[in-house]
Amino acid sequence: xSPPLQEIWVYLSATPLLGLTATLLAYLAAHRIYxxxxxxxxxxxxxxxVALLVALLSVTGTPYPTYFEGAQFVHxxxxxxxxxxxxxxxxxxAQLGRLAIPLLLGLTAxxxxxxxxxxxxxxxxxxxxxxxxSLAPKSVTTPIAMGIAEKIGGLPSLTxxxxxxxxxxxxxxxxxxxxxxxxQSHATRGFALGVASHGIGTARAFQVSEEMGAFAGxxxxxxxxxTALLVPALLTLLAAxx
Numbered sequence: 259x260s261p262p263l264q265e266i267w268v269y270l271s272a273t274p275l276l277g278l279t280a281t282l283l284a285y286l287a288a289h290r291i292y293x294x295x296x297x298x299x300x301x302x303x304x305x306x307x308v309a310l311l312v313a314l315l316s317v318t319g320t321p322y323p324t325y326f327e328g329a330q331f332v333h334x335x336x337x338x339x340x341x342x343x344x345x346x347x348x349x350x351x352a353q354l355g356r357l358a359i360p361l362l363l364g365l366t367a368x369x370x371x372x373x374x375x376x377x378x379x380x381x382x383x384x385x386x387x388x389x390x391x392s393l394a395p396k397s398v399t400t401p402i403a404m405g406i407a408e409k410i411g412g413l414p415s416l417t418x419x420x421x422x423x424x425x426x427x428x429x430x431x432x433x434x435x436x437x438x439x440x441x442q443s444h445a446t447r448g449f450a451l452g453v454a455s456h457g458i459g460t461a462r463a464f465q466v467s468e469e470m471g472a473f474a475g476x477x478x479x480x481x482x483x484x485t486a487l488l489v490p491a492l493l494t495l496l497a498a499x500x
Contacts (some may be wrong), residue, residue, distance in 0.1 A: 276320070277328025284310040297465060299429035302458060305422050346472035353445060353469075354476070361449055365477065368453035369484045372397035373492065388413055394489045396420040398482040399456040406486055410493055425458030432459065444470040452477025 288306035295301035315325055347354070354361075376393040385393070391412035395403040400421045407417035432455065436447050448470035451459035456478050464471030 275328055277325040278331050279328070280311060280314055280325065281307075281329050281332050284314070297462075299426045299458065299462065302422060302426050304458075305426070344475075346468050347476050350445070350469060350472045354473075357445060361473075361476075364446075364449060365453060365480050365484060368450070368477075369397070369481055369488060372454070372481075373485065373489060377492075387411070389416070391493075392416040393420060394493075395485050396424045397454065397456065398485045399478055402482040402486060406489055410490060421456065422458070425455045428455030429458050429462045432462075445473045448473035449477045453481045456481070 284307040285303060287310060288303035291306055292298075292301045292303040311325075314320070315322065373394055376396055377390055380390045380393050388411065391410050392407050392414075394410065394412065395406040395417060397403075398406070398421070400418055403417050403421045404414035406412075407414045428451065432447075432451050436450065441447055441450070444467050447466075448463045451463045451470070452474035455462070460471060460474040460478050463474035
């Protein structure tokens with residue numbers, strides 16, 4: 259490492275700027291890769307940024323608490339960013355009112371299918387209890403999924419990986435599947451993406467149209483709420499039956 263770069267590294271490593279700078283640079287690099295891939299879901303910028311940060315912290319021997327002193331500023335902005343999804347949704351309020359009942363039915367079917375299929379297949383293939391509990395909230399956005407997994411006895415770190423993989427898979431499959439089913443409505447396509455692929459699907463939906471992104475954001479939020487209520491209740495029921 260050259261002297262100027264070494265001086266910069268010494269300064270950053272001694273201040274909270276390390277986590278903030280590393281996070282922003284890693285995401286910018288990952289997003290550039292994502293753009294150059296033609297926005298291919300396999301080149302998910304969050305996954306790439308995480309890999310870059312893990313490599314950086316491992317090579318430099320930087321403890322995670324030291325990194326998070328700066329990264330917590332980005333973490334804090336997750337709240338306002340999520341709330342901001344209400345702005346395009348408000349602009350679609352008239353259409354939302356007309357579609358309220360079909361959307362609620364679709365939400366219920368989507369959340370139940372996501373939870374029951376994941377838990378059911380994992381149980382059939384003999385997965386451990388921790389793995390099954392980690393799989394249950396895989397179809398909601400990462401912070402909420404990790405919180406649910408921790409509360410019910412799963413592994414939050416495993417859940418985070420499963421959430422990203424679920425989002426990538428949903429973003430890849432959704433377009434050809436919806437085309438095959440001849441679903442043309444942007445509201446319907448966006449809602450389906452939000453339920454099945456949470457944040458990754460929502461980001462993809464906003465690339466198509468603001469209407470699709472608004473309904474994907476609504477689905478992501480409602481699916482997270484429904485899953486947070488459904489999973490503990492379902493596990494309590496299974497425990498009582500067993």
